[in-house]
Amino acid sequence: SxxxxxxxxxxxxxxxxxxxxxxxxxxxxxxxxxxxxxxxxxxxxxxxxxxxDEGSVYWLERAGKKNQIIHLRSAPLDIASVLRRDLFGKQTSIIMTSATLTRKGKADCFKSQVGAEEVKEGIVHSPFDYLSNMQVRILMDSPEPMSGNRDPYLNYLVEAIHGSASAMEGGTLALFTNYSDLKYAYHHLLPRWQKIGRSVYAQGEGFSRSELRAKLIEEEDALLLGAESFWKGFDAKGPCLSQVIITRLPFENPSHPVMEAKTEILAEAGKSSFIELTLPSAVIRFRQGVGRLIRSQADVGDLLIMDSRILKKNYGSQFLSELPNPNYESLSLSELLGE
Structure with missing residues (x-):
């Protein structure tokens, strides 16, 4: 070297x-x-x-405000063999806990990903009463988010967030899968929320994650728009977070180098990367997002899913089956807005 x-x-x-x-x-x-x-x-x-390393993928990434910082990145494509050797093979006690390690009630998928096939698993059910404490609504007429002309989708997005969040006495967290839609929604919602005398905050608009959390808790009726890191680990109990909106099903970007490399390997083996990779990771992230809502036994709240693909596509059932409360109401935007 x-x-x-x-x-x-x-x-x-x-x-x-x-x-x-x-x-x-x-x-x-x-x-x-x-x-x-x-x-x-x-x-x-x-x-x-x-x-x-033939088992790794390498790429360059631009960062910084003017995209002038260049990062050299690499990532191993298979972490199972490394973890099997360096972690699980060391005869040490290890406990792995999370609310989202299972799929369809089993941890097999996670275990094979991290090389923990021989590890014992135990599933503990939630102490929360989701049937009583959580209301789930799904919009059934949302335009296709990825269509060539995105205006109908973006207008729908703004109207649905505004209508559902302003009707809430408490606060709302709207979760996005990309920053451009988040920014669009923020700039179109801001003047309308100033008019009704309530605050709207957005990730990347001058406040850190912990400052945004403090504002949501303190004001109790704010609207917060968040992306990536807000889907998991964000904790705000009580009425300050009365509603979670999932704007879109959280599929990962298929053109990310790690996804691209894994897709190539699966294609060579005659497997579908959507079924093996994209869908399982989206379902986990979806569960993490839903998990922002009920944070204690006394907590109550509304979940609004704005992506109609959950009702229309075959894969939708995989997301619906992970809802903590399986009883959902499907409605149109005009019904949501009470028109």
């Missing part, structure tokens, strides 16, 4: 030599530390430029 980037190799060598020549103990340690860091960069660059 030292031959890959000769100038960087020379810097590493010079740092090592300088550290050996230095008589000042602190400087010696500092130079050694920097040499070690540079060596790490060198190894990373050489791994990416030579695509060293």
């Amino acid at each position: 030292m031959e890959v980037l000769p100038p960087l190799s020379r810097v590493v060598r010079s740092l090592v030599e300088l550290s050996e020549l230095s008589e000042d103990e602190n400087r010696k340690l500092e130079l050694k530390d920097q040499a070690k860091r540079m060596q790490g960069y060198l190894m990373g660059l050489s791994e990416v430029s030579e695509l060293k």
